[in-house]
Amino acid sequence: MKRRIAILGFGTTGKACYQALKDRYQVYIYDENAEISENLRLTQDRYGEVDYCIKSPGIHPDQEIIRQLEDRKIPIYSDLEVFQKLLDKKIYTIAVTGTNGKTTTSLAIHHILKEAGKRVFLAGNIGRGVFDLMGLLQDGDYLVLECSSFQLKYIQDFHPNIAIITNISQDHLDWHHTVEDYQASKKKITKNQNPEDLCLVNRDDPVSYQTPSLARRESVSSCQEADAYLKDGQMIIHGQVLGPTSNFQLVGDHNMTNLAFALLAAEEVGLPIQDAFRYGASFKAVDHRLQFVAKIDGVAYYNDSKGTNPDSTDVALASFPGHITLIAGGYDKGSSFLPLLEKHKGKISQLIVMGQTKDRWIQEAQEVGLESIHPVSSMEEAVKKAKDLTKEGVVLLSPACASWGAYRNYEERGRDFMDQVKKLEEE
Structure with a gap:
């Protein structure tokens, strides 16, 4: 039966x-x-x-x-748990989670291993279900899994050879209800690791860094010595200066740490670290993550629709020196924007807000003393308003909120933004 x-x-x-x-x-x-x-x-x-x-x-x-x-x-x-239970192939699993950076890190690992000639597959929270791979995987293949907290909450025996935690902050409180439950779900990625495995954590993020694991631990940092870290514009891994971070096609220290995670993972599976560094140099930015769209009348437009929580938008704002017109707002996941606004109020010249969280944005922006605040009802209106208001610097879509309600996903929201910017170019 x-x-x-x-x-x-x-x-x-x-x-x-x-x-x-x-x-x-x-x-x-x-x-x-x-x-x-x-x-x-x-x-x-x-x-x-x-x-x-x-x-x-x-x-x-x-x-x-x-x-x-x-x-x-x-x-x-979750599907991760059952897939691994039923898979009858011997594969090498690299699992990546984190509040921010997990997509870039997962894609970078996949890119580097593919460039090195490995049979490598990518699935999980990144748009392709793991069960799509059931008939494709062979013994000796590599599988990179982007793992969400929603998936990790429902694992029992799931066991990755390499577990990566890019960072853990506050997100999805509408789903987890408490920060503790959210963090505990993320940390389950290391639950079944053993001393033969590798756990990669972020030394700059206390929650990630203190995650327990029986595996060997290595860390990355953007500002202090670690197994992989940045110093004076150089990427340093296990004490070896590999070369300048300007070799890479991504911007921002946060992206350099994402690449550092990818390089450590590649080294663990046997790639010479200099080869991994060279392959990483051809990795391009992820769509909807600080993606340059156009320059119009001297103003650069960036699509960071994947900025679906305040911490992610914090990273995006930190990537620019100032004169930022920020387009924000969307579905309410229960997060406060007050710390974000307080930290970057000197950089944000104009704030354009939309979506379910619009009123909260206005209230909290007024609390920190921002004066140029503009509520809108659509992306088309937001982009037109941004063009009228912005004479220098950048226009940045980084909503700090999910897209649900107005859009099916952050990709659809990002495409709408880019389409509206393209219309401006054609005027």
Whole structure:
């Protein structure tokens, strides 16, 4: 008799799980927003038949179905957990998490290993479900996984050979409710590591740096000595000066630390560090992360739509000397913008706000003494207002908020911004 599993959520993750498992298991599906045939639908009378569930990141842990399944003591796992349990290939797993920087770090590792001729795959929170790879992976392959807190909260035995924690600050409190739960979920990435594994942490971030792990530990820093660190514009790894950070195509010390994580991971899997450094030099900026869009009348426009929390926007603002017109706002995840505004009020010449958090932005910006504050109702209006107001410096879209509600995701929001800027160019 086939084992019975339930897939909770039928988006990107859920559909990948279903296609990979439908012939091996009796699969039931739960998703209130998808059309599901009756023979596949997870109904209450079928709860007792389920051996375990695979929860998609989009299913909120407060939903009633989660409570009911937990009350029945039916195990609930993320796709990362189940994928690794079922995979019958010997692969090398590099897992990356963090409040900010995990996408850039994951993509940089993938790029460097691919340039070195390795068979390497990229999946996880980055847009491709791990179960899409089930039939592609072979013994000896490398798998880079970008791991969200939503996924890590629901792991039990998930075991990466290299675990990377870029940083841990405050985010997704609408989902986790407490900072402690959010941080604990991130830290679970090291839960099952052993002394043969490697754990990479950020020496500049106390929460990341103090994460426990049985694995060997190495650290990166942008401002103090570590296994990989920056000094006088040079990248230094294990005491060896590799070359100037100006060799790279990214901007900002935060991106240099992301690349340092990638170089340490590449060295761990056997690449000579100078080769890894050379391959890293051809890695380009991630779309929607401090992405240069255009220069109009001497003003540069940057798309940082992936700045979905205050800490991420803090990093973006720190990358410019001043005269910044900041376009911000979006879905309310419960974060305060007051520390961000207080820190950068001298750099922000104009603040343009939109979305669900608009009123909070206005109130907190007034508290710190910002005077040029402009609420708008659309991205088109925001970009036009930015052009009218900005005579020098940069226009920066870095919302410090999620895009949900107005857009399907941060990519769609970033594309809208770029489209509106392109329209300005054509005028």
